[in-house]
Amino acid sequence: MVPLTWYLILAAALFCVGLYAVLARRNAIAILMGIELMLNAVNINLLAFWRYTDPMVPTGQAFAAFVYAVAAAEVAVGLALIVSIYRNRETVDVDEINLLKW
Amino acid sequence: MTLQHVLFLVFGAVALGAAIGMVTARRVFHAALWMLLSFFGVAGLYVLLEAPFFAAAQLFVYMGAIGILIIFAIMLTRGMMRQRLPRVNDQWWFAGLLAAVLLGVLAWLIWQGPWPVSAAAVPEGSLHRLGTVLVDPEGYALPFEVASVLLVMSLIGAVTIVRER
Numbered sequence: 001m002v003p004l005t006w007y008l009i010l011a012a013a014l015f016c017v018g019l020y021a022v023l024a025r026r027n028a029i030a031i032l033m034g035i036e037l038m039l040n041a042v043n044i045n046l047l048a049f050w051r052y053t054d055p056m057v058p059t060g061q062a063f064a065a066f067v068y069a070v071a072a073a074e075v076a077v078g079l080a081l082i083v084s085i086y087r088n089r090e091t092v093d094v095d096e097i098n099l100l101k102w
Numbered sequence: 103m104t105l106q107h108v109l110f111l112v113f114g115a116v117a118l119g120a121a122i123g124m125v126t127a128r129r130v131f132h133a134a135l136w137m138l139l140s141f142f143g144v145a146g147l148y149v150l151l152e153a154p155f156f157a158a159a160q161l162f163v164y165m166g167a168i169g170i171l172i173i174f175a176i177m178l179t180r181g182m183m184r185q186r187l188p189r190v191n192d193q194w195w196f197a198g199l200l201a202a203v204l205l206g207v208l209a210w211l212i213w214q215g216p217w218p219v220s221a222a223a224v225p226e227g228s229l230h231r232l233g234t235v236l237v238d239p240e241g242y243a244l245p246f247e248v249a250s251v252l253l254v255m256s257l258i259g260a261v262t263i264v265r266e267r
Contacts, residue, residue: 004219005212005217006114007110007147008217009209009212010114010117012204012205012208013118014140015204015208016204016205017121017122017125019197019200021125023194023196023197023200024125024190024191024193024198025189025190025191026190026191027130027189029130029134029172029179030189033124033134033172036137036172037137040141040164043144044144044148047156051152052217052219052220053218053219054220055152055223055228056222056231058232061155061228062232062236062241065159065236066249068159068163069249070252071163071164071168072163072167072253073257074256075168075171076171076257077263079171079174079260080260080261081263082175082179083175083264084263095191
């Protein structure tokens with residue numbers, strides 16, 4: 001069987017790539033894609049721990065299912081906000097969206 | 103080096119390589135396509151973890167629903183794609199440094215810890231057990247209902263936010 005550490009390190013790498021996308025990209029949609037990548041990394045961890053500790057107890061699977069639901073809700077609201085901002089401000093560049101900045 | 107190791111390396115390389123392609127892609131539409139490929143690699147990893155339900159859900163929910171939503175949003179905000187702006191902001195080097203340091207710390211922690219691993223096989227009907235525990239009041243019935251309420255509320259909210267006024 002593949003060692004658990006391989007899954008954990010791959011998930012950590014995916015999480016850090018997503019973190020870089022969130023912090024560095026200018027396009028709001030690209031930032032949202034980075035968040036999706038981070039949620040995916042978390043799901044890999046949840047399912048890997050479920051598989052490698054006690055597969056009889058479906059706790060890890062249940063949490064992964066909830067992460068799916070929350071990811072779907074998050075992307076729907078996030079994209080709605082981005083489309084709404086684009087209508088009002090004609091941009092999706094987060095450097096120019098500074099209405100709430102003081 | 104068994105077949106599982108080879109498949110893990112293949113799917114892991116697809117997931118990670120496509121993720122890196124996603125953050126470095128110049129056009130956001132290409133980034134979305136890379137993201138779909140990365141999701142596919144993760145679905146392969148779920149098959150290796152003997153969670154075929156989650157592999158299928160990954161294909162339907164992430165590659166299907168979320169991918170289509172993101173591509174729709176890119177099409178609706180097309181003006182951004184024509185401009186020749188740099189694709190990263192001024193703090194990109196700091197963000198890269200932070201991500202690299204975090205990866206180093208996480209990898210070090212993962213390498214250190216002795217993880218209590220059991221070699222138990224996945225029992226028959228694990229999907230059945232998951233379905234039971236999700237609607238069991240002793241299990242996750244309350245979070246399950248809260249998740250359904252959250253989904254309905256977010257869909258209503260999304261419609262309200264983008265409605266023309």
